[in-house]
Amino acid sequence: MxxxxxxxxxxxxxxxxxxxxxxxxxxxxxxxxxxxxxxxxxxxxxxxxxxxxxxxxxxxxxxxxxxxxxxxxxHPSDTTVNINFPFLADDTCMTVATNLRNIYESTILDTIDYLDEKQLFSVSTILSGANMIDIYTHAHNIYPAGAFADRMLSIGKKVRCPEGFYNQRATALSADSQHISILISYSGRAFFLPSILEILRRKHSTPIFIGKAGIENEYPQIKHILAISDREDMQNRISQFSSHISLQYVLDILYCCVFKLNYSKNLRLLSENLSLLDDRKI
Missing domain, CATH: 1.10.10.10 (Winged helix-like DNA-binding domain superfamily/Winged helix DNA-binding domain)
Incomplete structure (x- = not known):
């Protein structure tokens, strides 16, 4: 950082x-x-x-x-493209494309600055040894979380992404010490955080937080934190260009780090299962 x-x-x-x-x-x-x-x-x-x-x-x-x-x-940090409004009405399509590329590049570099080798290794090891992984998030973050779940499933790791107030609480209530919980919130202010964290505390399920840095000041019980780029305004913006790519990047890194812990085994699993998952004659 x-x-x-x-x-x-x-x-x-x-x-x-x-x-x-x-x-x-x-x-x-x-x-x-x-x-x-x-x-x-x-x-x-x-x-x-x-x-x-x-x-x-x-x-x-x-x-x-x-x-x-x-x-x-x-290396003072800055970018010449407005993260929240990366294009104007009279910009050409290629200007839009170039500006988005600059946002993606600067966002990834910004995210790397937040990452910590010890935390990445610790979180990857915890996920690798988990019997079940539950992901709690909402809105647009559901999509990268689902993609992460699909990748983990391809190497035999069970991941659930409950949606909605009732399903999230019911899933948390079924957790135990062998369930690892990932909570994703860019702002750290998501409505589900207080209730889910309290349930997980009672169930002795280890929480892992992915989102804006500084969450440990409000929730000191969270010991495993992977921060993402936080330059985007939560409300005054065209879309979540920066936060989306930062979250996707961190989840991709996590999958790769888990994969490499049992590289030969996971490579064999992919090879054995791919033909059964997709039997198209290509």
């Missing part, structure tokens, strides 16, 4: 810490050689305040902050 994203995801910064964050992002290029003492003096803070700031944004200390400042200085 980039420095800017760490700061954005942290919603409990004090006004003083927010000013420090703004100063760091604005001056990252010049701060790569700074000491903790010079940064503290420049912002009229104590050294302990700098340490607390580092902890809040998920860093071990000032040494890690300097590494993140250097990365941010070398």
């Amino acid at each position: 980039t420095l800017q994203k760490r700061i954005t995801a942290c919603d409990n910064l004090t006004p003083t810490e927010q000013k420090l964050a703004e100063y760091i992002l604005k001056n990252a290029y010049y701060l790569t050689d700074a000491t903790i003492l010079s940064l503290a003096k420049e912002n009229y803070l104590s050294i302990s305040s700098i340490h607390r700031f580092c902890k809040k944004i998920g860093l071990a200390g000032f040494k890690d902050l300097k590494v993140e400042m250097l990365r941010y200085a070398e």
